[in-house]
Amino acid sequence: MTSSPVAAISSEDIRGYLATKLADAEHIELHDVAQIAVGWSHETWLFECHYRESGEPRKLGLCLRRDPGNALLRHLSDLGEQFRVLKCLERTDLPTPKAYWFESDPAILGAPFLVMEKVAGACPSPWGRDGRAYYAGASERGILPGEFTRALATLHTIDWQAAGLEFLGRPEPGTGFAEREIAKWRELIATTEHPPEPILTDLICWLEANIPPCDRVTLVHGAYRTGNLLIDDDRISAVLDWELQVLGDPMYDVAYVLSDLNREGTELLSNLVARDAFFEDYEAATGFVIDEHRCRYYNALYAMRSVAFWMSASDLYATGRSNDIRLARTAWSVPVVLDRAARDLGY
């Protein structure tokens, strides 16, 4: 299926594990087991777990995510933290999958993994023709755009301390948030064997010289866009992809929504939401004023992050840690992002 360096697992392996967790369950059977090959991060299986408890039939839709050990952002995103974040978010109004179990012991299924609820819905990719058509249709129907904005507003107004998310690390007041992000992506770039890129150096120097102060700390998703949201009947049934979340400036997420990187062939933000409606609804729901100047800064920071992603991704292939040719192709994404970054810097 994919180029995982860890041993393959079977339905029977998963069934055996579930038998240890569902202590009162009998006759456990897995149905509709599917390994989905989306994303470049963790391996994902979806299935239905049928069993009997006290003689009564039960059914549990589950999603298992396993760390293949060579995933993109491997050292920045571990399943243990994802599990912890999802557990915290269960106590909030944000729609997220219920997290059941996390196992760090590779002896169980060959690598660390988590098991969470399989939430109803679909996650159309916004990049293909079908996905673009889906979101264009949803935009016209009018329900999903508001859902998109409201879910982001909910995410940004979560009482993250009460939810127990302080472990994500509160940034230093003032410029601490952006400084921490720059340091994080600089560190990822340093782990690669990619040759130096003068435009990237210029970009980083510019970012360091122009850091805006962060006046409000919220939970930040880090990749809030269509494609990372599960949708069921024009409603967001779950916010997914909890790999880049931080505590920081909510404008970081807003900048991502506003970015033209996240739309294709349309003026609609994330292929879905009219810009004016997003501003109006987001500001009304959060009480925050969207700071476009700060968003432009974060857009430049996203360019640095993208370059770090692509350098890291292409390096995984170049150094033989992955055989996925999609990663090799990202070597040519580096100049594309740098070209865009240079234009943003005015040249």
Next chain:
Amino acid sequence: MTPDELLQRLSQTLRKEIGPAIESEYPKTQAFMASVVTQKLGRQVGLERAHERADAAELDALIGDLGGLLEQSPGEDRVAAAIEDLGNSRDKVRLCAVIVALYAARDELGEVKFSALLNRVRLSLRANINRQMEYAA
């Protein structure tokens, strides 16, 4: 057949014959992606010598212009040293060092001088990235 022509031919074969013949989703995606990679690599290899010549000429002009701009207002040793290093090594590492030195010396240089020097560097960076985009886009 030159290496770039061979890579382009391989790309065509992967896209038109091998990819469509594969039924399983993951290896099919891999075949098509290999076609994209070999196509881009073919274009890059084909342009390599012309780009190397253009980069070298660009660097000569950059070093000369930066030296000229500094001569008009000497006094920033770090920048001058970085430019001299660039002239000696002529590599991207030293070009990055020039950019870092410029930002570090911004206050001493003053905004006008800083902008003049950085804009001259950026002129070369734009020319270089335009060349890279001939095969990367």
